[in-house]
Amino acid sequence: MRNLDVTTLRSFVAVAELGGVTRAAGFLNLTQSAVSMQLKRLEELLNLSLIDRSSRSVSLTASGEQLLSYARRMVNLNDEVMSRLTDQAYEGEIVLGVPHDIVYPAVPLVLQRFHAQFPRMKVQLLTSFTRELKDQYRRGEVDVILTTEIGLDADGETLGGLPLQWIGAADGSAWKQRPLRLAFGRNCIFRGGAMKALERAGTAWELGVETDSDRTIEATVSADLAVTAMLEGTKPDHLEVIDHGGALPALTQQNINLYAAEKGKGEVVQVLCDQLRQALMRS
Structure with missing residues (x-):
């Protein structure tokens, strides 16, 4: 059984929505290398190419677009659980x-x-x-x-x-x-x-x-x-x-x-x- 890591999915969503690793790293308070490594591990886990690296601008492959919808829902559900159960x-x-x-x-x-x-x-x-x-x-x-x-x-x-x-x-x-x-x-x-x-x-x-x-x-x-x-x-x-x-x-x-x-x-x-x-x- 293979499991997706929510932290890695959060980095993937941030890169997709902010348009690049640099801005995603700043938003997540991580280094660029850490975000890049997370993306690489995610691609290796799924055995899919998720980011189109053929151009300077960041764009998703067809597989990446498909994953993005699931990743958003999983990250949102994680945050909802954490906020409800650890309500401040x-x-x-x-x-x-x-x-x-x-x-x-x-x-x-x-x-x-x-x-x-x-x-x-x-x-x-x-x-x-x-x-x-x-x-x-x-x-x-x-x-x-x-x-x-x-x-x-x-x-x-x-x-x-x-x-x-x-x-x-x-x-x-x-x-x-x-x-x-x-x-x-x-x-x-x-x-x-x-x-x-x-x-x-x-x-x-x-x-x-x-x-x-x-x-x-x-x-x-x-x-x-x-x-x-x-x-x-x-x-x-x-x-x-x-x-x-x-x-x-x-x-x-x-x-x-x-x-x-x-x-x-x-x-x-x-x-x-x-x-x-x-x-x-x-x-």
Whole structure:
């Protein structure tokens, strides 16, 4: 009788959902070599190839896709048993604020893991713009926030950074037009930096779309009527990074920052922050 190890399955699920061994290792608080070894042992146990290693990006084989469904259920069932039988006394609510564009893929995994450890603690997730989240945090309406911004306030912690990229329609030409038409949210923190970069480069621009709706921006850019700026790795599949060959100015790198107010929930807030660090920490 051969038995599957839940710890190994948890590593396999993390690699599949986070898109790589490095991010999975950070999320699980393991070394990359440990995660790689677990994947190798799992493949040897099943005598199957689960990870397609022919390209730089991580993708699953057909067998890996089939296993992923079972592995998620087994890991979730394990966590449910452990939380029910070892239920801790912590009760209450933590309000977590996250910008829309960095929710996936890490935050849902953190919420799942935190719930397994503290089943009586409720985490209310708010998604909004960085400026609004910081205002809510200062008013005491949010316990923990992640932000995407250039600087860092004194009470914050930088987990890493991501560069901004010019984003346009697939095979689009809007980026070639002058003045350059831009589409940004009214409260988007990236807008000011993009406009300043264009002005420094002497590139004429106009604000074609100013809205509170991300869907409106995506639709306008997808129709090749404007361009926008997004963090690396966060663009929708129907848009593309503009290969402008230097025709557009380089954009800034944005910090991913963490701010936390304990408010009498010190231990559980610290655990949540630790899990966010493990999932989002970037070199």
